[in-house]
Amino acid sequence: AQSVTQLGSHVSVSEGALVLLRCNYSSSVPPYLFWYVQYPNQGLQLLLKYTSAATLVKGINGFEAEFKKSETSFHLTKPSAHMSDAAEYFCAVSDRGSSGDKLTFGTGTRLAVRP
């Protein structure tokens, strides 16, 4: 079964600083990888996804992620944090099994942005 591991359950950065949220995956086949964001009391919203095209994926709100097969990583970055980026971020991998698009999520990283 495929899985993802998110390193760091809490990350705190200053406004304007680089955001780096880490995700490593485990998969026996080329994976599809996703980053979702969850704001308080809301559902999850897709930030970006990797589907084996370009290894550098650009998403919404200035976020991007790079797929590195050699490191089995798919870290999420943003050059300059904004207060509105404070939320919980989930990395997920898609299981290309017979059930199609079953997503397996990591445990999440809560991002705090300091003024």
Place this chain on the structure above:
Amino acid sequence: EAGVAQSPRYKIIEKRQSVAFWCNPISGHATLYWYQQILGQGPKLLIQFQNNGVVDDSQLPKDRFSAERLKGVDSTLKIQPAKLEDSAVYLCASSLVNYAYNEQFFGPGTRLTVL
């Protein structure tokens, strides 16, 4: 385009009581998912429907949980009887088709507290 609708948003019940959650997916979306998100964890898939048929219910505790999607549109998730460990946010999601790289759209969730 209207998003995924869920109701109620919050529910508090005593253990051993029954509870039901409702989900209306985005119009035209064939695939519907129910996830359980326990505090501090990522969402875990409970059941996946393709139209009105079950694709995957391997992680659904069938002794107490049931779900249906009559007519392939809206869906109901029921817990009977509830246990303390069922306290969680129950998320409904939908996608247009059942492909591994397809985006899932999430509703705001129902927060269940079992006392």
